[in-house]
Amino acid sequence: MTNSTTPVAANASSDAAAATAASLHESRFSVRWGVARVLGWMRLPKNFVLLGLILLAPALILRIFTSVYPFFATAWTSFTNSSAYVAEPHFVGFENYVAIFDNPSSRSALIFTITFAVVSTALELVIGFGLALLLNARFRLRGLGRALVLLPWAIPAIVSALGFRFIFADGSGLVPTFLAWFGVDIAWLTDPFWAQVAVILANVWRSVPFIAFVVLAGLQGVPDELYEAARVDGAGWWRTHLQIVLPLVMPVLITMGVFMVIFQIGTFDTILGMTGGGPGSATQVIPYLAYQDAFIGLNYGRSSALAMILFLIVLAVGVIALGRFRRAEVES
Amino acid sequence: MRLRTRLGRVGPYVGLGVFFVVFGVPVYWILLSSVLPPNEVLSSPPTLFTLSPTLETFERALQQLPAGDYLRNSLVFALSSAFASVILAFFAAYTFARLRFRGSGALMLFLLLTMALPQIATTIPLFQLYAKLGLVDTMGGLILLESSILIPMTVWLMVSFIKQIPVDLENASFMDGANFAQTIHLVVLPLMRPAFVTLFLLNFITAWNELFYPLVFSSTSASRTLTVGLVQITQVNSGASSRPWDLMSALAALMIIPIILLVTIMQRRIIAGLTAGATK
Numbered sequence A: 001m002t003n004s005t006t007p008v009a010a011n012a013s014s015d016a017a018a019a020t021a022a023s024l025h026e027s028r029f030s031v032r033w034g035v036a037r038v039l040g041w042m043r044l045p046k047n048f049v050l051l052g053l054i055l056l057a058p059a060l061i062l063r064i065f066t067s068v069y070p071f072f073a074t075a076w077t078s079f080t081n082s083s084a085y086v087a088e089p090h091f092v093g094f095e096n097y098v099a100i101f102d103n104p105s106s107r108s109a110l111i112f113t114i115t116f117a118v119v120s121t122a123l124e125l126v127i128g129f130g131l132a133l134l135l136n137a138r139f140r141l142r143g144l145g146r147a148l149v150l151l152p153w154a155i156p157a158i159v160s161a162l163g164f165r166f167i168f169a170d171g172s173g174l175v176p177t178f179l180a181w182f183g184v185d186i187a188w189l190t191d192p193f194w195a196q197v198a199v200i201l202a203n204v205w206r207s208v209p210f211i212a213f214v215v216l217a218g219l220q221g222v223p224d225e226l227y228e229a230a231r232v233d234g235a236g237w238w239r240t241h242l243q244i245v246l247p248l249v250m251p252v253l254i255t256m257g258v259f260m261v262i263f264q265i266g267t268f269d270t271i272l273g274m275t276g277g278g279p280g281s282a283t284q285v286i287p288y289l290a291y292q293d294a295f296i297g298l299n300y301g302r303s304s305a306l307a308m309i310l311f312l313i314v315l316a317v318g319v320i321a322l323g324r325f326r327r328a329e330v331e332s
Numbered sequence B: 001m002r003l004r005t006r007l008g009r010v011g012p013y014v015g016l017g018v019f020f021v022v023f024g025v026p027v028y029w030i031l032l033s034s035v036l037p038p039n040e041v042l043s044s045p046p047t048l049f050t051l052s053p054t055l056e057t058f059e060r061a062l063q064q065l066p067a068g069d070y071l072r073n074s075l076v077f078a079l080s081s082a083f084a085s086v087i088l089a090f091f092a093a094y095t096f097a098r099l100r101f102r103g104s105g106a107l108m109l110f111l112l113l114t115m116a117l118p119q120i121a122t123t124i125p126l127f128q129l130y131a132k133l134g135l136v137d138t139m140g141g142l143i144l145l146e147s148s149i150l151i152p153m154t155v156w157l158m159v160s161f162i163k164q165i166p167v168d169l170e171n172a173s174f175m176d177g178a179n180f181a182q183t184i185h186l187v188v189l190p191l192m193r194p195a196f197v198t199l200f201l202l203n204f205i206t207a208w209n210e211l212f213y214p215l216v217f218s219s220t221s222a223s224r225t226l227t228v229g230l231v232q233i234t235q236v237n238s239g240a241s242s243r244p245w246d247l248m249s250a251l252a253a254l255m256i257i258p259i260i261l262l263v264t265i266m267q268r269r270i271i272a273g274l275t276a277g278a279t280k
Helices: A007-041 A048-077 A095-102 A104-136 A142-154 A157-167 A174-180 A192-219 A224-232 A237-265 A269-274 A286-295 A300-331 B002-035 B056-064 B067-098 B104-116 B120-133 B139-163 B167-175 B180-209 B212-217 B226-236 B245-279
Strands: none
Touching: A048 A300, A048 B067, A048 B104, A048 B120, A048 B139, A095 A104, A095 A300, A104 A142, A104 A192, A104 A237, A104 A286, A104 A300, A104 B002, A142 A192, A142 B002, A142 B245, A157 A192, A157 A269, A157 B002, A157 B226, A157 B245, A192 A237, A192 A269, A192 B002, A192 B245, A224 A237, A237 A300, A269 A286, A269 B226, A286 A300, A286 B120, A286 B212, A300 B104, A300 B120, B002 B056, B002 B245, B056 B067, B056 B245, B067 B104, B067 B139, B067 B180, B067 B226, B067 B245, B104 B139, B120 B139, B120 B212, B139 B180, B139 B212, B139 B245, B167 B180, B180 B245, B212 B226, B226 B245
16 A cells, blocks of 8 residues: 555645644643643643542542452462461461362362363354454344344343253253254263363353454444455355454454363353252352352361463463464554 | 355355244243243143143242242342443543653553452452442342453453544633533533443343352342342252242243343344444
């Protein structure tokens, strides 16, 4: 594009850019000027930073009070033997962490938490991309259709979880009844493996709409000429979408993938409502285990250590993702 | 070839049809269970429709549970949290978008990073703090927590919405002699109305669906929300078959009917908000 513009046009546009920059500079200045006026009027020091801090204060203080401070307190508690049965908790080093990795059921919860987040995300990206392609087509009652697709995301997770418990229930559930027509007999919620499959499916059901709508927003940025050009070149539907459209929305898919993995590592409502971590501890996840340790087992030290492990996983995913992005940016 | 084009025309409808069935049936099933007579709920084979819906289940839910209290608490909780979070996020976002100063970028990053702290990694100290302050089992305490957790995402979206307003409008207002409060009130707020509606809706839905905080911090119907009420019923009888699914479905229906209405009427705004964060 830039190559085809004439030098004159290029000059003109750079002049325009300079003018915009100048006016932006001025405008920034005049916002400051207006602020200074108000502050003078409010009998406060004519300090621009001060107003910013005053406006920020409520949000920042609330976050520090309900999130940052308690987080550091949790980090400390994870190194103590704090529990409802210990009068004077004391420092125990990594004892809680060692106990968690030594215990087969908390180890399996750790593994399933990661499996749950990764498998769910992979399925959601594939299905979400497909659904976005379908929603991008023109069809009648599109508004109503989109509202219907949005529902799984919008209804409470605890409601859909309990709903799915009965949909997968042996005998009376919709899914076993439907599969029985085809001679398939699966004990969904009583078999450890199929229970894991069932909670992942319920979770995917809930999360696909969000991905689909984000990808759809990305698709709407793909110019019509591109489809036209692909058609002229003889590319079929599959080739057009897999080789041209998919690479274009790839950045969105990667961002969503990272976000969904981080988000779903913290999954709680779905497990609580659908299986309670069972059968046995097949579908147990770290957040629910940490909750049970804290408010049923009253073992605060161990619960805090579980929560910190959860945080470290989130941190690791975030750091790895950020590193990848940096490299991709440099390469491109 | 002809078969292929025909497939191409019908394909999307078949695909969409499958999605609509898969997405719609669970919601339909929950709603249906709430209007079935109790003996038909969880029958085998499952009842798929009824010609004689009954409100019997809702009546029993209101008699046997403080469902009215739960509903009131859920409404107060979700409305207040959505309102407080949007207002606080607006002030913070205005600073980040317009009053940038040295260090404001770092503060914004700090605010956004607090999103990565898992809820469970803050709960035990919060509970101890709340116990000291007498905030356990109060609506005020719950609203404070929910507003707080909603703030980072709301700020993130709000900054991008504020940046879409041309800054010249604010400057013109200052030049005309308006002060800061007047400019915000007369120029910025009217332009931000659609953004406020979108963010209020998103936060209302999130807070309405919130289970974790009320589950931990509520102990009586003074602050129990519908989500906690629902979990409470499942724990009454622990035998799988004796769980009162009929009462559960009444509460569940109570929870999802307002959401269905909101989503149907306001889907355009909700989708705009959902996608604004990821595509910016």
